[in-house]
Amino acid sequence: MNDPAVPPLLESRAVPLGQAFDLLAAYRPPVGVFFERRGRGVAGGTASPTRTFGSEDPSGLTHVVDVLRSSVRRGYDLAPVAMGAIGFRGGGKRSHELVIPKTTVRRDRRGRTWRLDTNDLGGEADDPPLFEPVVGGLPHEPFAEIQLREVPPADAYAQAVREAVDRIRRGRMRKVVLARTIEVTAERELDPRLLASRLRAVDPAAYTFAAPTDDGVLVGASPELLVSRRGLEVRSNPLAGSAPRSGDADEDRANADTLVGSAKDREEHAIVVDAVAETLRPFCAELTWDPEPILRETPNVWHLSTRFRGVLRDPAPTALDLVAALHPTPAVAGEPRKEALDAIAELEPFDRGRYAGPVGWVDADGDGEWAIALRCAELRGDRAVLYAGAGVVAGSDPLRELDETERKFRAFLDSLRWG
DSSP: OOOTTSOOOEEEEEEEEOTTOOGGGGOOTTTOOEEEETTEEEEEOSSSOSEEEEESSGGGGTTHHHHHHTSEEEESOOOOEEEEEEOSSOOSTTSEEEEEOSEEEEEOTTSOEEEEEEEETTSOOOOOOOOOOOOOOOOOOOOOGGGEEEESOHHHHHHHHHHHHHHHHTTSOSEEEEEEEEEEEOSSOOOHHHHHHHHHHHOTTSEEEEEEOSSSEEEEEEOOEEEEEETTEEEEEOEEEEEEOOSSHHHHHHHHHHHHHOHHHHHHHHHHHHHHHHHHGGGEEEEEEOSSOEEEEOSSEEEEEOOEEEEEOSSOOOHHHHHHHHOSOTTTSEESHHHHHHHHHHHOSSOOTTTTSEEEEEETTSOEEEEEOOSEEEEETTEEEEEEEEEEOTTOOHHHHHHHHHHHHHHHHHHHTTO
16 A cells, blocks of 8 residues: 555554544634535544645645555555645645645545544554534624625626626637625634534535635535546536526526526536546546536526546546646636636736635545535634635626626625524
């Protein structure tokens, strides 16, 4: 199991836990990491990690797998794990950061749950942490307008979309994703575990996550799988194009049908599908995807979705290699990539940080699962910064794109009341 080219740096010991264990009980902010979908995933649960890895570029993190592979495994033979959130863009020494927790709890696809203790080779092992279940209470009062600050304001965002549409129609790019934020003064200490618990309850099919940032903790529930890798199997599920949900069944169905027939949304989606196919194809001996986009429902939004499945060429790239190749897709940046990133830097008056970047985990076998950090907020003590974006193409209406961000904000603000 050890890589002879890399001297052992770590040792890990795995012990089984009961299947009823709640992964969220093992998550410890602010340095811990939590990543779960339908009860499967990983959680880091100690006050400080065994190792932290920072990089200016996602590709600079791929050596983390070599460190994991060199670890000495004791007890049950379970691959040790690194996890975290990767920034949307580089630029700083720690723009992208992964940690190897001292204690990780992991539940696999077969429902087996393990505690994995990872320490420096020959070092003193810490006592296992006490796992604490999350006990939620009643929601706080809705936020007042005085507690909310939009960056940029609605009219400035609509103007940025108009500028982007103009650039697209002049042939400078095909698509760009523009985001905005709401800064919330909560007037209480916000709890990442309570918020993650609420988000998970609202949409168990989403990838619920929490990960440290330079200024706080990023917490969210993303509907979008960037990439997963298990052995030679690779999957991806990009989303692009959306429509609002409705409490009225007939209206909700009409919204879904309109989305499927929307030329604007299908163009936005096709740009993403083409880019993902082009990126994954060289890594794969086989690669298939849905011939037509299908509907994906979340509690608040309909999405156009395309599911990719492939068989990797051997020797297979690791999950982190695939993340570095794919990110950022046109689902969160645009096409062509450089022109879209330049437009984002010019038209968005804030730094995305780790919003819209990959979040997830990778293990010593190179397997892993990575979502895109969407539907999220960065919690900073008694404050939060919420993020929402919309894809802009030639047929975009600035007011419709603005409304899409407003709907995403309203849904998240409701969940934030439980944090």
